[in-house]
Amino acid sequence: MIKFGPGNLRIPKFEKPVYVVAGGLTDYRKKYPEKNTSELCTMALRMAVEENDLKVDPEEFRRMVNWVVYSQFADHFGDQLLAAAKIHDYLGFDPLGNIEVKTGGATGGSAVLAAAQAVASGYADCVPVVGWERMDEVTTKVGNSYIASAACKDFESELGWMYAAYYALMAQRYQYENNVPHETLARIACKNHLYAYYSPFSQNPGKYTVEDILKNDIVSDPLTFLECCVMSVGAAVLIVCDEKVANRLTDRPVRLTAICGGSHTLRTADRRHMPILLLPNETEATYKEYFTHKRTDWPGFSSFLASRMAAYLAYNMAGIKDPVEDFDLLETHDAFTISDVQTYEDIGLRPYGRGREFIESGEAYFEGKLPTNLSGGLIGTMHAVGATGIWQIVEVLWQLQGKYDKFHGDPKMWERYGKKKPADWKSLQLKNPKRACTISHAGTGSHVTCAILEKP
Amino acid sequence: MAIDWPKTALEVLNEEPLVVKNPKTWYHIHTYGGWGQFFKGLRNKKILATRCTNPQCGEKRLWLPPRANCPDCWHDMQWVEAPQTGTIYTHSVVTYPGELFKLPPGTPLISVEIEGVCTKLMSWLKEGKPKFGMKIKAVFNTERPTNSILDLAWVPA
Numbered sequence: 001m002i003k004f005g006p007g008n009l010r011i012p013k014f015e016k017p018v019y020v021v022a023g024g025l026t027d028y029r030k031k032y033p034e035k036n037t038s039e040l041c042t043m044a045l046r047m048a049v050e051e052n053d054l055k056v057d058p059e060e061f062r063r064m065v066n067w068v069v070y071s072q073f074a075d076h077f078g079d080q081l082l083a084a085a086k087i088h089d090y091l092g093f094d095p096l097g098n099i100e101v102k103t104g105g106a107t108g109g110s111a112v113l114a115a116a117q118a119v120a121s122g123y124a125d126c127v128p129v130v131g132w133e134r135m136d137e138v139t140t141k142v143g144n145s146y147i148a149s150a151a152c153k154d155f156e157s158e159l160g161w162m163y164a165a166y167y168a169l170m171a172q173r174y175q176y177e178n179n180v181p182h183e184t185l186a187r188i189a190c191k192n193h194l195y196a197y198y199s200p201f202s203q204n205p206g207k208y209t210v211e212d213i214l215k216n217d218i219v220s221d222p223l224t225f226l227e228c229c230v231m232s233v234g235a236a237v238l239i240v241c242d243e244k245v246a247n248r249l250t251d252r253p254v255r256l257t258a259i260c261g262g263s264h265t266l267r268t269a270d271r272r273h274m275p276i277l278l279l280p281n282e283t284e285a286t287y288k289e290y291f292t293h294k295r296t297d298w299p300g301f302s303s304f305l306a307s308r309m310a311a312y313l314a315y316n317m318a319g320i321k322d323p324v325e326d327f328d329l330l331e332t333h334d335a336f337t338i339s340d341v342q343t344y345e346d347i348g349l350r351p352y353g354r355g356r357e358f359i360e361s362g363e364a365y366f367e368g369k370l371p372t373n374l375s376g377g378l379i380g381t382m383h384a385v386g387a388t389g390i391w392q393i394v395e396v397l398w399q400l401q402g403k404y405d406k407f408h409g410d411p412k413m414w415e416r417y418g419k420k421k422p423a424d425w426k427s428l429q430l431k432n433p434k435r436a437c438t439i440s441h442a443g444t445g446s447h448v449t450c451a452i453l454e455k456p
Numbered sequence: 457m458a459i460d461w462p463k464t465a466l467e468v469l470n471e472e473p474l475v476v477k478n479p480k481t482w483y484h485i486h487t488y489g490g491w492g493q494f495f496k497g498l499r500n501k502k503i504l505a506t507r508c509t510n511p512q513c514g515e516k517r518l519w520l521p522p523r524a525n526c527p528d529c530w531h532d533m534q535w536v537e538a539p540q541t542g543t544i545y546t547h548s549v550v551t552y553p554g555e556l557f558k559l560p561p562g563t564p565l566i567s568v569e570i571e572g573v574c575t576k577l578m579s580w581l582k583e584g585k586p587k588f589g590m591k592i593k594a595v596f597n598t599e600r601p602t603n604s605i606l607d608l609a610w611v612p613a
Contacts, residue, residue, distance in 0.1 A: 033475050079478065144554030154491060155521040156578050158604050159565050161554030168548035169567055176588050220550040269521065269567060269575045301546055
């Protein structure tokens with residue numbers, strides 16, 4: 001669709017306010033033979049229900065649940081169709097109704113959206129969202145091939161069987177149009193590997209220099225391994241509920257003021273030029289001089305219309321005027337360093353063409369104006385695909401509740417996963433953050449959700 | 457008569473925790489359906505694209521990859537031969553491809569801009585080093601066709 005009608009841009013609304021109250025995670029690993037998928041989901045659910053200071057005991061909680069949303073990207077990986085039924089039974093939720101949601105890398109975000117829709121409509125008032133991915137049944141090379149079967153198998157998958165290559169094509173074009181130094185991209189990787197260093201859940205933590213990132217092996221030029229997300233095994237759980245249930249469960253509920261979805265063609269190839277969809281902090285004048293002999297089209301290969309659409313709807317739904325001013329923290333879907341810069345522009349942190357400034361200015365850091373991916377992101381901590389969008393919201397929920405240290409700083413949490421808390425561990429708890437945003441993203445931008453969370 | 461135990465076993469990869477190997481050796485029977493003309497066209501050294509047949513439709517340009525139906529108005533499309541020259545819109549060399557890739561690591565992937573086509577087809581460069589805006593022409597694998605998108609490639613024009 002390159003022309004919008006008024007119905008297409010209708011701003012979504014919730015009939016009832018939606019809250020999130022508790023979250024649970026596993027740690028994330030490349031291989032996790034010690035636990036099967038049902039056990040991993042149970043670990044995450046138990047953390048959500050038993051370790052989030054809920055005012056009810058687990059048995060009472062179990063009696064409050066009335067709908068469950070499951071989130072898994074690829075049946076290929078799990079090699080178990082209807083895995084949700086197996087896990088639903090294992091978690092003891094039969095005979096409650098449930099659905100399993102699938103939108104590629106954005107599956108977690110879409111699952112939370114589905115839970116929010118259930119609560120907002122009054123269909124349900126207490127909904128666990130359970131996500132996982134088990135990516136260790138096959139070799140990495142086969143895993144990449146499975147992931148690439150989420151590209152168009154008729155016209156694109158055969159060209160590399162490698163998603164990083166499809167992002168690399170965008171990276172090259174973005175660099176050509178906007179001339180971003182590779183060092184700037186590498187700084188994103190350094191930041192996220194470092195923040196992963198402070199997380200007991202993380203799979204690929206590390207203190208890297210820009211030079212380490214640049215010297216690392218190239219997957220598909222210009223992207224190096226350390227600039228790409230990890231392939232993970234693990235689960236995540238988020239409890240979504242209405243206001244009454246939220247207040248019964250916790251003294252620190254967080255409101256999900258908006259969660260909205262956008263989409264764009266699965267094949268990057270099919271993205272036709274169209275007028276730029278403007279966010280509340282942009283006007284036509286913002287892009288008066290945008291197009292040049294190099295920047296010939298929008299969204300082209302440099303921008304994600306799906307992210308722009310999701311942000312447009314969510315910002316208007318939640319009354320966001322300027323994301324850098326209005327948000328206190330942000331989790332992006334940093335599957336690749338390049339897609340992170342693209343996303344900065346799509347969600348209006350900087351106008352198109354100037355995304356690099358968000359990282360170069362220091363704003364994206366813990367000490368900066370809008371700390372981004374304090375969780376360690378997909379590059380440093382995890383991408384157990386079906387769990388990813390849920391885990392992002394759990395991490396910002398804990399930040400908003402002031403519980404970063406409880407879940408990341410307790411030496412026992414590290415020991416639980418067979419790790420030792422680093423002697424130079426540092427708290428990334430922000431001082432009284434009020435509003436957060438998370439972006440969940442699929443394909444080369446086929447589905448994106450934008451969620452906004454706010455302390456009441 | 458007692459039924460005998462199975463003759464094949466799952467190989468044990470690890471005892472604690474118990475990890476076994478589940479073999480998979482079958483294939484999928486895949487139809488290109490209404491897009492098959494494109495792949496057949498490559499055998500005859502033709503790039504077949506599609507154009508919307510609805511005179512009221514705003515999109516007059518060609519679609520490549522082809523579509524049997526127009527995404528703007530859902531009308532049927534007609535097959536039209538696309539030009540066999542284009543320019544490189546973007547490129548990357550894939551060093552670590554995934555399983556099933558039929559070309560060697562180091563193959564340059566490209567996206568191709570073709571005049572009169574509203575899309576930018578993903579393909580590969582068979583000769584030379586890719587550059588932005590480089591003029592290229594199509595070549596076709598008629599020797600040992602793979603019956604896939606790989607039967608179309610490009611070389612410097």
